[in-house]
Amino acid sequence: MTYFLLRRWPSDFFRRSRGFRSPAALEALRRASEEKTPTIALYNYPSFSGAFSALFAHLFHSYLRLPCLILPFSSVEPLRVDDLCIEGLKECYFLDFLGPRGFAAELSHQTSCTVIGFDHRRSVLPKISCDHGCSGKLTFHVDLDKSSSTAVYEYFSAKLLVMESSNGEVNYLLNPKHRDRVELVLNYIEDADLRQWSLPSIKAFNIGLGEWRSMLNCITNPHMYEQLMEISSMDLICKGNSIMSIRRDAAKKLLDKVFKVRLGRGFYGECLGVRADGNSNLTNEIAEELSLKSAAAGLRPIGAAVYMQRNNLKMCLRSSDAATDTSEVAKAYGGGGSPSSSSFIIRMDEFNQWLRDTNHDHIMASRTDGCEQGRKVLRRVGPQWRG
Numbered sequence: 001m002t003y004f005l006l007r008r009w010p011s012d013f014f015r016r017s018r019g020f021r022s023p024a025a026l027e028a029l030r031r032a033s034e035e036k037t038p039t040i041a042l043y044n045y046p047s048f049s050g051a052f053s054a055l056f057a058h059l060f061h062s063y064l065r066l067p068c069l070i071l072p073f074s075s076v077e078p079l080r081v082d083d084l085c086i087e088g089l090k091e092c093y094f095l096d097f098l099g100p101r102g103f104a105a106e107l108s109h110q111t112s113c114t115v116i117g118f119d120h121r122r123s124v125l126p127k128i129s130c131d132h133g134c135s136g137k138l139t140f141h142v143d144l145d146k147s148s149s150t151a152v153y154e155y156f157s158a159k160l161l162v163m164e165s166s167n168g169e170v171n172y173l174l175n176p177k178h179r180d181r182v183e184l185v186l187n188y189i190e191d192a193d194l195r196q197w198s199l200p201s202i203k204a205f206n207i208g209l210g211e212w213r214s215m216l217n218c219i220t221n222p223h224m225y226e227q228l229m230e231i232s233s234m235d236l237i238c239k240g241n242s243i244m245s246i247r248r249d250a251a252k253k254l255l256d257k258v259f260k261v262r263l264g265r266g267f268y269g270e271c272l273g274v275r276a277d278g279n280s281n282l283t284n285e286i287a288e289e290l291s292l293k294s295a296a297a298g299l300r301p302i303g304a305a306v307y308m309q310r311n312n313l314k315m316c317l318r319s320s321d322a323a324t325d326t327s328e329v330a331k332a333y334g335g336g337g338s339p340s341s342s343s344f345i346i347r348m349d350e351f352n353q354w355l356r357d358t359n360h361d362h363i364m365a366s367r368t369d370g371c372e373q374g375r376k377v378l379r380r381v382g383p384q385w386r387g
Helices: 023-034 048-063 103-111 122-127 148-161 176-193 202-210 224-230 233-252 280-296 327-332 348-355 370-374
Strands: 039-045 069-074 091-095 114-119 138-142 259-262 270-275 303-309 312-318 341-346 361-365 376-380
Touching: 023 069, 039 048, 048 069, 048 091, 048 148, 048 176, 048 224, 091 103, 103 114, 103 138, 114 148, 148 176, 176 202, 176 233, 202 233, 233 280, 259 348, 270 280, 280 303, 280 312, 312 348, 327 341, 341 348
Parallel strands: 039 069, 039 091, 091 114, 114 138, 270 303
Antiparallel strands: 259 270, 303 312, 312 341, 361 376
């Protein structure tokens, strides 16, 4: 779906906002203004969909030798509208984000440039309203069934395709030797962006890809585009599987002091939990292992990893059962997440209530295979699990 929006905001509305003040970014904008660069492309940072969108914008403009300034846009410390009001600006792309409410409209109003935005998140829909008086200066491409990176890839590919080269050959955004590899990476990124998690080894891919996140700033990493072009899905999956294996082995060593948890004082059933103080980086693996043990012990197929965060406890819930929704517990206590993965903050006194009336038993699923997997090993919980 495509939305058009043009709205006027008070001239000082965005000046009051705290801007992103990277000297390198502002210097690049100053030079672009001096050179009257007609196009700016801002990409969502640190998003992989945003970074690949920036790659496609870079390839398109480089192929046609069109000047274009590409910059990362952080929602934490965003650039101001005034920063982007450079001389000669005619077109500005928002890649994998639409900006704060009214940001694009104000930029278009102040510069008279065309703003083209791409996003796939349902959360942006409330920010968009249709203005029938719009002169076509703003175009938002919002497709809930397609990741931003895929939409941007198709957009620039189609735009390039209609432009015939001097010898009449068809122009392609990606070189044939890179095309299949990059398109497969895009498929995996889309699978994660849309929360489908349906492709083989998508979890391992996502973990392997996470190792690249620190390289997604094209200002501090001038080789970002070349590196993105060389990413291989199979390499990332292998890397992810290796990391997962190491984490699982480390997590299993922490499962010797398991206890029973009455979720919501028993309203949401019971599961197994463990304290993960000092090992918060392993909460995902710990809770996933516990969910299997919990199911084998005849409890709900949920694992709870608990650790101190400031003066309260953070509880991370995981489930390997597709029919189980852990987020119903998290949302009831001010947290959130997905059915298989959620978390929330819980007060110590409330957590103690969740441990009461469980006969103080420490339940651990047997490590035997097959039909013996459901046996329980009962041990007394020590005082340390009382908070």
